[in-house]
Amino acid sequence: MALDLNNFRGRITITDGACGTELAKRGLPAGAIPELWNLDNPAAVGDVARAYVAAGSEVVLTNSFNANPFALAGHELAGRLEEIAEKAAAIARAAVNSAAHVFGSIGSTGKVLMMGDVDEQQVYNGFAAAARALERGGAEAIVLETMTELAEVLLALRAVRENTALPVIASLTFGSGPDGTATVMGVTPEQVVREAAPAGAAVFGANCGVGPEPYIRVVQRYRAATDALIWVKPNAGLPQLKNGRNVFPMDAEAFAAAVPALVAAGANFVGGCCGTTPEHIAAVRRLVSSMKA
Numbered sequence: 001m002a003l004d005l006n007n008f009r010g011r012i013t014i015t016d017g018a019c020g021t022e023l024a025k026r027g028l029p030a031g032a033i034p035e036l037w038n039l040d041n042p043a044a045v046g047d048v049a050r051a052y053v054a055a056g057s058e059v060v061l062t063n064s065f066n067a068n069p070f071a072l073a074g075h076e077l078a079g080r081l082e083e084i085a086e087k088a089a090a091i092a093r094a095a096v097n098s099a100a101h102v103f104g105s106i107g108s109t110g111k112v113l114m115m116g117d118v119d120e121q122q123v124y125n126g127f128a129a130a131a132r133a134l135e136r137g138g139a140e141a142i143v144l145e146t147m148t149e150l151a152e153v154l155l156a157l158r159a160v161r162e163n164t165a166l167p168v169i170a171s172l173t174f175g176s177g178p179d180g181t182a183t184v185m186g187v188t189p190e191q192v193v194r195e196a197a198p199a200g201a202a203v204f205g206a207n208c209g210v211g212p213e214p215y216i217r218v219v220q221r222y223r224a225a226t227d228a229l230i231w232v233k234p235n236a237g238l239p240q241l242k243n244g245r246n247v248f249p250m251d252a253e254a255f256a257a258a259v260p261a262l263v264a265a266g267a268n269f270v271g272g273c274c275g276t277t278p279e280h281i282a283a284v285r286r287l288v289s290s291m292k293a
């Protein structure tokens with residue numbers, strides 16, 4: 001049955017945290033693309049989804065952020081996009097066994113459409129193939145994540161809407177501009193609502209970035225511009241390079257401490273992006289439960 005987004009109104013829904021780092025803890029080799037394990041180690045991918053559900057996630061995302069022709073080509077997996085995306089959804093569905101919703105992750109290609117350095121039809125075809133495969137595998141919605149350019153959001157929206165029956169969450173990465181509420185390409189929350197709502201986005205979001213603090217203002221600006229549901233998954237602070245590795249400064253309690261302000265600003269879906277773990281989600285869960293009490 002189709003997902004009814006109205007079921008998410010009037011409550012706070014806990015989503016999940018980072019996936020790649022959890023796979024790394026389970027032995028994914030450094031430099032390997034996390035999506036490789038949809039093919040080679042589906043048990044570990046399912047294990048991560050289950051860990052998030054155990055921590056309190058009511059929505060888990062599929063391990064398919066990089067399922068686009070450009071990212072996969074760099075790992076000699078370009079011909080296996082649909083297989084990787086369909087398995088991502090099927091693995092998550094089987095792992096959570098209806099204890100949580102499964103939303104399909106589609107990340108930014110990292111290509112700038114505005115510069116014309118990439119063929120738009122090729123980008124569209126990649127988004128369409130990923131979305132169809134995620135729907136086939138059992139995803140209930142599509143999350144366009146870590147987008148920074150409006151043109152890519154709109155192209156991806158069109159590809160998903162024209163090729164699936166799934167609702168779409170349009171989530172961009174903010175952190176630029178004087179108060180951190182614009183994307184690196186200068187896109188504001190109001191612009192996202194104005195352009196992406198008519199193109200069929202059902203939910204507006206902010207993910208990744210420099211930590212929860214500027215996302216309080218981003219969510220406020222979204223909320224002032226729309227009555228739609230709002231999705232937020234900040235990073236665990238601004239990553240710091242230590243011994244060649246990105247280290248995220250916010251522990252679970254520090255991260256969860258920002259949640260009441262995000263909820264007060266108008267967020268409906270709350271989770272984490274880079275640097276967040278099942279411990280962070282469990283802390284968010286505890287905090288949200290105490291807010292309801």
Ligand SMILES: [Zn+2]
Pocket residue numbers: 207208209235273274
């Ligand atoms: Zn992130």
